[in-house]
Amino acid sequence: MPTDAAGNKGKHVIITPGSWQKGELLGRGSFGSVFEAISEDGFIFAVKEVSLLDQGRAGMESLYQLQHEIDLLSQMDHENIVQYFGTETDQSNLYVFLELVSQGSLRKLCQKCTLRDSQVSPYTRQILHGLNYLHDRKIVHRDIKCSNILVDKHGSVKLADFGMAKVIKLNDVNSCKGTVPWMAPEVVPYVGGGKTSYGLPADIWSLGCTVLEMLTAKIPYHTFEWWEALFLIKDGEPPEVPESLSTYAQDFIWQCLEVNPDERPTAAQLLHHPFVRKPLSHSSAFACPYICPKQI
Numbered sequence: 094m095p096t097d098a099a100g101n102k103g104k105h106v107i108i109t110p111g112s113w114q115k116g117e118l119l120g121r122g123s124f125g126s127v128f129e130a131i132s133e134d135g136f137i138f139a140v141k142e143v144s145l146l147d148q149g150r151a152g153m154e155s156l157y158q159l160q161h162e163i164d165l166l167s168q169m170d171h172e173n174i175v176q177y178f179g180t181e182t183d184q185s186n187l188y189v190f191l192e193l194v195s196q197g198s199l200r201k202l203c204q205k206c207t208l209r210d211s212q213v214s215p216y217t218r219q220i221l222h223g224l225n226y227l228h229d230r231k232i233v234h235r236d237i238k239c240s241n242i243l244v245d246k247h248g249s250v251k252l253a254d255f256g257m258a259k260v261i262k263l264n265d266v267n268s269c270k271g272t273v274p275w276m277a278p279e280v281v282p283y284v285g286g287g288k289t290s291y292g293l294p295a296d297i298w299s300l301g302c303t304v305l306e307m308l309t310a311k312i313p314y315h316t317f318e319w320w321e322a323l324f325l326i327k328d329g330e331p332p333e334v335p336e337s338l339s340t341y342a343q344d345f346i347w348q349c350l351e352v353n354p355d356e357r358p359t360a361a362q363l364l365h366h367p368f369v370r371k372p373l374s375h376s377s378a379f380a381c382p383y384i385c386p387k388q389i
Contacts, residue, residue, distance in 0.1 A: 105224040141189040162255040175221035194243035216368040223252040225360040237299035274313040281327040294354035301349025
């Protein structure tokens with residue numbers, strides 16, 4: 094069986110250390126930079142470049158999160174989760190080889206295009222398949238949002254950014270992770286420094302916020318400061334869901350935004366919701382063009 098640059102079995106791509114070339118910069122983040130890259134045999138992929146030089150406490154935390162992400166991704170094999178191909182290090186950097194998803198994030202896409210149900214429905218269905226795969230393995234992603242979901246030119250979507258993901262025990266996680274506007278009520282720490290417990294349903298709340306984000310091109314609670322949103326979420330106040338959205342879309346979002354996590358449907362159950370089951374034409378499942386001005 095083939096073995097990749099990190100020694101992982103079962104992958105179909107082998108990137109030989111030192112044989113690849115770094116190309117165009119795709120983006121920068123707190124963890125480092127992402128570049129397009131090409132292997133010796135012409136395979137195009139993405140590479141995360143992270144400095145190993147002393148960056149203080151924040152840098153060490155980023156490296157810890159990245160190693161955690163690598164550990165999880167190396168165990169995953171699903172069409173709706175970004176594929177991991179291996180790692181390489183030199184004297185100053187860690188390089189992580191990942192599947193290149195051509196159009197970037199859904200956040201980038203929904204800022205360019207006015208997405209309709211015919212596009213958001215298949216995107217959501219694929220996100221649910223990815224979440225169901227994770228949840229079957231007792232992994233909670235903890236940061237589901239459009240900027241952490243990638244899309245290619247054929248409309249295939251991939252869950253990405255697993256730095257905050259965690260394998261849970263007894264359906265219970267005891268740390269506040271995620272991004273505030275997409276955060277479920279049970280994730281918000283109690284006022285006064287106490288801790289809260291949560292599990293897989295936290296991803297479902299975040300999914301509802303993500304579908305809302307795709308359909309409106311606005312982040313949840315966009316009219317509030319982040320700290321105001323935090324208190325609204327803690328009090329179980331959901332983001333505004335416009336009545337202009339379709340009945341199916343509204344119902345799907347509201348099911349995800351059930352305040353009691355025990356009453357939220359699972360990813361497997363949501364795959365039967367009419368919003369994601371509605372038959373679509375083949376062409377409607379494709380992403381809109383890379384250059385797509387908002388219209389109508």
